[in-house]
Amino acid sequence: MGAPFAVAGCILAMSFGILAGEAGLTDVEAVIFSAIVFAGSAQFASVSIIAGGGGAGAAVAAATLMNSRFLPMSAAVGPSFSGGPLKRAAKGQTVVDASWALSSRGDGTFDEALLLGASAIAYFSWVTGTAVGAIWGDRLGDPDALGLDAIFPAFFFGLLLNELRSRRARGVAALGTALALALVPFTPAGVPVLVASLASLAGLTRRARAEVLERQEAEGEPR
Amino acid sequence: MSTAALTIAGCAVVTAAIKAAGPVALGGRELPTWFTSVVVLLSPALLAALVATQAFAEGDRLALDADTAGIAAGGLVIWRTESIVACVVAAAAVTALVRAL
Numbered sequence: 132m133g134a135p136f137a138v139a140g141c142i143l144a145m146s147f148g149i150l151a152g153e154a155g156l157t158d159v160e161a162v163i164f165s166a167i168v169f170a171g172s173a174q175f176a177s178v179s180i181i182a183g184g185g186g187a188g189a190a191v192a193a194a195t196l197m198n199s200r201f202l203p204m205s206a207a208v209g210p211s212f213s214g215g216p217l218k219r220a221a222k223g224q225t226v227v228d229a230s231w232a233l234s235s236r237g238d239g240t241f242d243e244a245l246l247l248g249a250s251a252i253a254y255f256s257w258v259t260g261t262a263v264g265a266i267w268g269d270r271l272g273d274p275d276a277l278g279l280d281a282i283f284p285a286f287f288f289g290l291l292l293n294e295l296r297s298r299r300a301r302g303v304a305a306l307g308t309a310l311a312l313a314l315v316p317f318t319p320a321g322v323p324v325l326v327a328s329l330a331s332l333a334g335l336t337r338r339a340r341a342e343v344l345e346r347q348e349a350e351g352e353p354r
Numbered sequence: 355m356s357t358a359a360l361t362i363a364g365c366a367v368v369t370a371a372i373k374a375a376g377p378v379a380l381g382g383r384e385l386p387t388w389f390t391s392v393v394v395l396l397s398p399a400l401l402a403a404l405v406a407t408q409a410f411a412e413g414d415r416l417a418l419d420a421d422t423a424g425i426a427a428g429g430l431v432i433w434r435t436e437s438i439v440a441c442v443v444a445a446a447a448v449t450a451l452v453r454a455l
Contacts, residue, residue: 139438142446156358167366172404177361187357191364198372200400205376207393212377219377226373232397239390278449281421284408285428285445289438291401292429300398307399308406315411323411327403334391343391 136229137252139286140171141260146279147174148264153274154182158265165261169227169254173197175283176320196321203328204231211241225250232290238346299339306330405429424449 144165151161156178168174173194180190205223208231212219226246230253234246271277295301307327314323333339355363409425410416428445432438 135438139442142439142442154358160358160362164362164365168362168369170365170369173365173369177365181357181361187360187364190357190361191368194361194365195368195372198369201369201372202375203393203396204400205373206380207376207396209377209380216378220374223373223375223377224370228401232401235394235397237394239393276450276453278420278424278446278451278453281424281428281445281449282442284405284421284425285432285442286438287401287404287408288425288429288445289432289441291398291405292432294398294401300395303395304398304402307403311403311407312410312416315407315416316414320407320411323407324400324403328396328399330399331392331395334393334395335388339391339395340387343387343394347387347390 134252136233136249136286136289137256139282139289140229140253141256141263143171143282143286144257144260145264145268146274146282147171147178148261148266149268149271149274149279150175150182151178151261152265152268154178156181156265158262161265162258162262165258168194169224169257170194170198170201171227171257171283193320196319196325199321199325200328201226203331204228207231207239208234208241208246211243211246213243222247225254227253228287229253229290232293237296239343299333299342303330303333306333420449420452423452 147165148161151164152158156164164174176197177190177194180193205226208223208226209219212222214222222243227250230246230249233249234242236242274280291304295304307330310330311323311327314326405425409422410418412419424445427448428441431444432441
C-alpha cells in the first residue's frame with residue numbers, strides 16, 4: 132500500500148532537491164537536510180524562506196510551525212508504540228504524514244509494523260529522490276515552469292481523499308479548510324494549518340464519542 | 355556556519371523534539387474514548403488545511419493561480435483513478451501548462 136506513495140514521494144523529493152539548489156543549498160546540504168530532518172512540508176517551507184532572502188531564524192521558525200502538527204500526530208500514535216520511552220521516541224522519529232495516515236486503523240489506534248515499514252520505504256525514496264533532484268535537477272530547467280511546486284499539495288490531496296469516508300470527516304475537512312484560509316492573511320505560514328487542527332475537536336461531541344464506542348464494541352475490543 | 359547549515363541543524367533539533375514528544379509522553383497507555391474520537395478527525399483537518407493553504411495562499415494573500423488549477427487537476431485524477439502517481443504527475447503537468455499559456 133505504501134509503494135505508490137513512495138514513488139510519488141520520490142518525485143516530491145526530486146522537486147525538493149531542485150528547489151533547494153535554487154535557494155542556494157549545495158547538493159550535499161540538500162541531501163543531508165532530507166536525511167536528518169525527513170519532514171517534507173517543513174523542508175519546503177524553510178527552503179522557500181531562504182530562497183526569498185530570509186535568515187536561518189525565520190527558516191527554522193517556519194519549519195517549526197509546519198512541524199507543529201506532528202505534536203498532535205505523535206501524541207495520537209504514541210499509545211500504539213511498544214517499548215520503553217527511548218525506543219518509543221526513536222520510533223516517533225519515523226512518523227511522516229503518509230505513513231501516519233496509511234497506518235491509521237480508523238479507530239484511533241495505529242498499526243506499528245505498517246507505520247515503520249511505510250516510513251522506511253518513504254525515507255529511502257525521500258533521500259534518494261532529493262539526491263537525484265539536487266544533482267541532476269538543473270538539467271531539467273526552471274522548476275516553476277515544470278509545475279513542480281504543485282506536486283507537494285497534490286500528494287497531500289491524495290492522502291486526504293483516503294480520509295473522507297465518513298460524513299463527519301468531510302465536515303471536519305471543510306471546517307479545517309475554512310479556518311486555515313481565514314487565517315492566511317493574518318498569521319505567518321504554518322499557523323493556519325496548526326489552528327485548523329482544532330476542527331478535530333468536533334470529535335468531542337457526544338454523538339462522535341458514541342460512534343467510536345460502538346465501533347470498538349463491534350470490533351470486540353476489550354473495553 | 356552558513357544560513358543553510360544553521361537552518362538544517364535547527365530544523366533537525368526541533369523536528370526530533372516534536373516527533374519524540376508524543377510517544378514518550380503517551381506511550382503504552384489506554385486511550386480514553388474522547389481522545390480516540392478527536393484523533394480520528396485530526397488527519398482530515400490537517401490534510402485539508404495543508405492542501406487548501408498550498409492551493410490558495412500566495413504568501414499572506416489568497417489567490418487563484420496556476421498551481422490552484424494543477425492541484426485541482428491532481429485531486430480530480432486521484433478521485434477518478436485512485437493513482438497517487440498519476441495525481442502528482444497531472445498536478446505538475448497542468449500547473450506547467452497553465453503557466454505556459
